[in-house]
Amino acid sequence: MTQASPSGCAHRTSDLNDLARRAVARLCAEMHADAAVTQAHAVLGDPCAAAMAYALCDEDDAAATALVDDLLRAGLSVEDLCLDHLGPAARHLGDLWDRDRIPFTEVALATARIQALVRRMPPTRSAPTPSHSKSAIFAAVPGEQHTLGVMMAADLFRRNGWDVGLMVGLGHDELVSRIARDDRPVIGLSCSGSHSYPALRRLLTVLARTRPSAHILLSGQVVVDEGRIADLPVPVTVVTDIASAEAEMQRIETLVSRPRARTSARRSISAA
DSSP states (O other), rough: OOOOHHHHHHHHHHHHHHHHHHHHHHHHHHHTTTTTTHHHHHHHHHHHHHHHHHHHHHHSSHHHHHHHHHHHHHTTOHHIIIIIIIIIHHHHHHHHTTTTSSHHHHHHHHHHHHHHHHTSSSOOOOOOOOOOGGGEEEETTTTTTOHHHHHHHHHHHHHOEEEEEEESSOOOHHHHHHHHHHOEEEEEEOOOSGGGHHHHHHHHHHHHHHHHHTTEEESSGGGGGGHHHTTTSSEEEEOHHHHHHHHHHHHHHHHHHHHHHHHHHHHHHEEE
């Protein structure tokens, strides 16, 4: 096996040191800008998420790639990497954008890099074969700009043996048409808040007619508003994280698979 040359290692160390210095400088700048906030954590959030966020916004993708590779080599699972590092980094960037600390171009760049990193991550070993009962549609409601969460969720569930169809960036008519032609029993919708809430209500009204037997899960910032959830035109199941989504989908899988099992048993008895 070819070993890295001393000069190559030194160059890599220098690059990472430069990254660390830039990250610390930006973190200190934030602390100085928010001097009225007494707790540094209230300003910066999780420092690990902040460091990953700034690596994702670096001039090239080498820094973020190195951090992700190091975490994987250290034994971190793909799921933990997404949930504990990339996800919090994305939320940190979103918070900075909301506070006008960084331009949208940096957020868009970081989002694209996260998507690329997730796509190239190693597959989960011995993932079970998907079945009809273990299948779902994950979709962002029309007009939704925050789609990274639903994309990462789709990838994680696929790694765990689910057949997941991902639909993002679609208009109302096209999304309704695609879902209507799809018989997967679970429909997971992502809605981040007020701006996409009307689109969510409109979509649910149509799905009540076109997919009345589907189990609808709802995630995103909208779920914290109990008044809006209560005002939706059809009942939905609220999920707040991957764990609650997985538990609910497993429950639905059991409900869906039981009738199929009884049907198969009746066919076997008839054939006998």
